[in-house]
Amino acid sequence: MSAQAANDLSTELTLLSSVRCFGGQQNQYQHDSKVLNCTMQFSVYLPPNASAEKPVPAVYWLSGLTCNDQNFSTKAGAQRVAAELGLALIIPDTSPRGEDVPDDLDAAYDFGLGAGFYLNSTQEPWQKHYQMYDYITRELPGLVERHLPLTDKRAISGHSMGGHGALVIALRNTFHFTSVSAFSPIVSPMECPWGVKAFSHYLGEDRSLWKQYDSVELIRAGAPHLPMLVDQGSADGFLAEQLKTELLETACNNFEYPAEIRYQEGYDHSYYFIASFIEEHLRFHARYLKG
Amino acid sequence: MSAQAANDLSTELTLLSSVRCFGGQQNQYQHDSKVLNCTMQFSVYLPPNASAEKPVPAVYWLSGLTCNDQNFSTKAGAQRVAAELGLALIIPDTSPRGEDVPDDLDAAYDFGLGAGFYLNSTQEPWQKHYQMYDYITRELPGLVERHLPLTDKRAISGHSMGGHGALVIALRNTFHFTSVSAFSPIVSPMECPWGVKAFSHYLGEDRSLWKQYDSVELIRAGAPHLPMLVDQGSADGFLAEQLKTELLETACNNFEYPAEIRYQEGYDHSYYFIASFIEEHLRFHARYLKG
Numbered sequence: 392m393s394a395q396a397a398n399d400l401s402t403e404l405t406l407l408s409s410v411r412c413f414g415g416q417q418n419q420y421q422h423d424s425k426v427l428n429c430t431m432q433f434s435v436y437l438p439p440n441a442s443a444e445k446p447v448p449a450v451y452w453l454s455g456l457t458c459n460d461q462n463f464s465t466k467a468g469a470q471r472v473a474a475e476l477g478l479a480l481i482i483p484d485t486s487p488r489g490e491d492v493p494d495d496l497d498a499a500y501d502f503g504l505g506a507g508f509y510l511n512s513t514q515e516p517w518q519k520h521y522q523m524y525d526y527i528t529r530e531l532p533g534l535v536e537r538h539l540p541l542t543d544k545r546a547i548s549g550h551s552m553g554g555h556g557a558l559v560i561a562l563r564n565t566f567h568f569t570s571v572s573a574f575s576p577i578v579s580p581m582e583c584p585w586g587v588k589a590f591s592h593y594l595g596e597d598r599s600l601w602k603q604y605d606s607v608e609l610i611r612a613g614a615p616h617l618p619m620l621v622d623q624g625s626a627d628g629f630l631a632e633q634l635k636t637e638l639l640e641t642a643c644n645n646f647e648y649p650a651e652i653r654y655q656e657g658y659d660h661s662y663y664f665i666a667s668f669i670e671e672h673l674r675f676h677a678r679y680l681k682g
Numbered sequence: 683m684s685a686q687a688a689n690d691l692s693t694e695l696t697l698l699s700s701v702r703c704f705g706g707q708q709n710q711y712q713h714d715s716k717v718l719n720c721t722m723q724f725s726v727y728l729p730p731n732a733s734a735e736k737p738v739p740a741v742y743w744l745s746g747l748t749c750n751d752q753n754f755s756t757k758a759g760a761q762r763v764a765a766e767l768g769l770a771l772i773i774p775d776t777s778p779r780g781e782d783v784p785d786d787l788d789a790a791y792d793f794g795l796g797a798g799f800y801l802n803s804t805q806e807p808w809q810k811h812y813q814m815y816d817y818i819t820r821e822l823p824g825l826v827e828r829h830l831p832l833t834d835k836r837a838i839s840g841h842s843m844g845g846h847g848a849l850v851i852a853l854r855n856t857f858h859f860t861s862v863s864a865f866s867p868i869v870s871p872m873e874c875p876w877g878v879k880a881f882s883h884y885l886g887e888d889r890s891l892w893k894q895y896d897s898v899e900l901i902r903a904g905a906p907h908l909p910m911l912v913d914q915g916s917a918d919g920f921l922a923e924q925l926k927t928e929l930l931e932t933a934c935n936n937f938e939y940p941a942e943i944r945y946q947e948g949y950d951h952s953y954y955f956i957a958s959f960i961e962e963h964l965r966f967h968a969r970y971l972k973g
Contacts, residue, residue: 411917412954468759468957626702663703666759 404538407432413474414439417464426522426530427487433531434460435539436470436480446540448569448680449479450673453527453549453556455575456585457505459484463550466662472673478680479541483531485552487520501585502592508580509556510604512593521593524604527556528564546676548572550665551629554621555580558606562614569679570618572672574665575627578639579607585633610642619650620675622668624658695829698723704765705730708755717813717821718778724822725751726830727761727771737831739860739971740770741964744818744840744847746866747876748796750775754841757953763964769971770832774822776844778811792876793883799871800847801895803884812884815895818847819855837967839863841956842920845912846871849897853905860970863911863963865956866918869930870898876924901933910941911966913959915949 407419415438424431441447450473452463460482463469473480486492486507493516495503512521535541547568549557554576561571580586581601590601602608623636630636636652643650658664698710706729715722732738741764743754751773754760764771777783777798784807786794803812826832838859840848845867852862871877872892881892893899914927921927927943934941949955 410950410952410954411915411948411958413958417954465953466756468762470954470957471759624702657702659701661701662756663701663708663761666761667702667704 404534412436413470415441415470415474417470419460422534424487424526424530426526428520429487429489429492431484431488431526432460433484434464434480434482435535436464436473436482437539438474438477438479441477441479441540443540446542447477447479448542448544448546449481449535450676450680451481451483451527451545451547451557453483453509453547453553453560454485455549455551455553456485457500458553459505462662463665466666467669468666469669469673472670476673476677476681478673478677479539481531481535483527486523492520493517502589506552506589508552508586508589508593508604509560510590510593513600514593514595517593523556524560528560528567532567544569544680546570546572546680548574548672548676549576550574551634551660552577552585555586555606558619559604559609561617561619562606562609563603565615565617568617570620570676572620572622572675574622574668574672575624575629575634575660576606576621576636576639577634578636579605581605581608582638583633583635607638607642610639610646610648613646614648616649618675618679619648620672621650621652622664622672623652623654624660624664625654625656626658627660627664629660695825703727704761706732706761706765708761710751713825715778715817715821717816719811720778720780720783722775722779722817723751724775725755725771725773726826727755727764727773728830729765729768729770732768732770732831734831737833738768738770739833739835739837740772740826741967741971742772742774742818742836742838742848744774744800744838744844744851745776746840746842746844747776748791749844750796753953754956757957758960759957760960760964763961767964767968767972769964769968770830772822772826774818777814783811784808793880797843797880799843799877799880799884799895800851801881801884804891805884805886808884814847815851819851819858823858835860835971837861837863837971839865839963839967840867841865842925842951843868843876846877846897849910850895850900852908852910853897853900854894856906856908859908861909861911861967863913863966865913865959865963866915866920866925866951867897867912867927867930868925869927870896872896872899873929874924874926898929898933901930901937901939904937905939907940909966909970910939911963912941912943913955913963914943914945915951915955916945916947917949918951918955920951
């Protein structure tokens with residue numbers, strides 16, 4: 392399918408580029424998001440032979456701070472395994488975008504553009520655009536399932552801030568996703584500087600409202616079970632202060648949540664870590680997506 | 683091995699970073715190049731268990747225009763296969779670097795910094811620094827083989843301008859390399875705009891001196907045989923004007939040079955193409971490096 396032909400498929404979705412990769416197509420799209428009130432881009436990998444007659448299940452990938460839809464697409468090496476397993480990869484941006492979208496006053500990397508934290512903001516000036524939770528759970532799946540050869544089977548994964556997003560979204564939408572995994576997730580934003588800064592601005596100072604976006608709190612509150620795999624590098628410089636994997640371990644132990652949480656010796660926070668284990672994560676998801 | 687410990691190993695080589703990847707280490711080094719008269723950085727992947735007692739063979743990777751040592755390291759997904767096969771990856775920069783190094787007057791992407799074309803310049807003001815041929819064939823192998831757990835078995839590969847570099851360097855140093863491969867190589871710089879621009883500046887106007895850096899001319903001149911694999915995407919926008927794979931095919935046919943030259947349907951010039959086929963290239967090299 393040429394870019395021109397695909398452009399004509401829909402007025403709702405514009406194909407920006409389409410590149411062959413492992414026999415499938417790595418595509419980038421643009422659309423006007425009603426939920427985020429801005430124009431958004433996202434990337435999709437479609438495995439070989441995906442078609443309207445043979446739609447495929449999808450793994451959603453949520454990226455971390457400072458990323459957009461390109462980091463995972465270019466660095467994780469996930470397409471090889473997705474091609475083999477017959478899985479689509481849906482790779483959204485990490486925040487609303489555009490000149491109208493407010494950013495951190497200091498343009499810090501951990502808040503504002505590139506740092507949407509996958510929540511629905513309730514505070515000015517953020518709430519008009521920063522509605523990433525609804526974008527990922529409602530608008531984006533609807534959009535891609537209307538226009539691309541996808542089934543309604545979905546799994547979700549992510550890294551760091553995106554690991555937080557994947558866990559929270561899966562724990563609150565266990566009928567919507569078959570399985571969840573995370574690399575180096577922020578397991579409890581309420582208990583780390585990145586999360587406290589972001590939640591204070593996006594959600595205001597009432598911490599009881601923060602719990603709906605905190606994986607540890609959701610497990611303590613009795614979230615339904617779904618298959619969960621977490622990998623954390625032991626040499627990750629953010630582990631002690633920001634990620635705090637042990638809080639998730641403790642909550643899962645105390646509340647008998649059956650997660651598999653693994654420490655990978657010597658690995659750091661980079662895409663070299665993700666690349667090293669993405670195959671295991673995709674095979675994990677494939678078991679449930681295709682089961 | 684910590685970065686601090688490794689820093690102390692040598693005054694000749696400084697370890698800038700070391701990140702675990704597929705059980706091995708992805709390292710970046712810095713050194714003062716005598717050949718290039720500047721400070722250079724390069725990257726190395728060392729597979730698991732490489733040690734002074736168990737040194738490993740190496741595949742050199744030469745990158746294309748505008749690249750440095752990071753593009754292949756982060757985007758090709760080569761470490762997975764290198765780890766499995768027990769191969770090191772040696773990934774140099776594409777030109778001399780630093781404020782003293784002259785660049786294209788217009789800072790064009792196809793000449794000067796990031797565009798060394800893997801030759802030894804004979805012209806002012808380029809010749810003081812632009813000696814990439816000697817750097818890749820002599821200085822860098824000597825340096826890494828003195829300090830890292832490598833055997834003296836070497837293969838070489840590259841992309842685009844780096845595919846040109848790999849082919850030329852292998853054809854002129856068949857005792858030095860066991861095998862050569864290339865993605866989307868500039869097969870005859872003398873016959874394309876990128877090459878003519880670069881060779882005119884670096885080598886002067888006497889075209890008889892250009893032939894030593896032109897793969898097609900080297901094959902016509904009876905270069906010794908070594909195992910050669912070339913992949914070219916059929917949807918590569920540079921194929922017709924710059925890469926001209928058919929010139930290499932014709933030369934190999936006419937002079938009975940036993941190369942395997944493949945067109946890959948629908949693939950473009952990007953790292954998505956390289957990622958899709960790097961495994962086959964590394965397995966090709968492993969047959970000769972370990973044979």
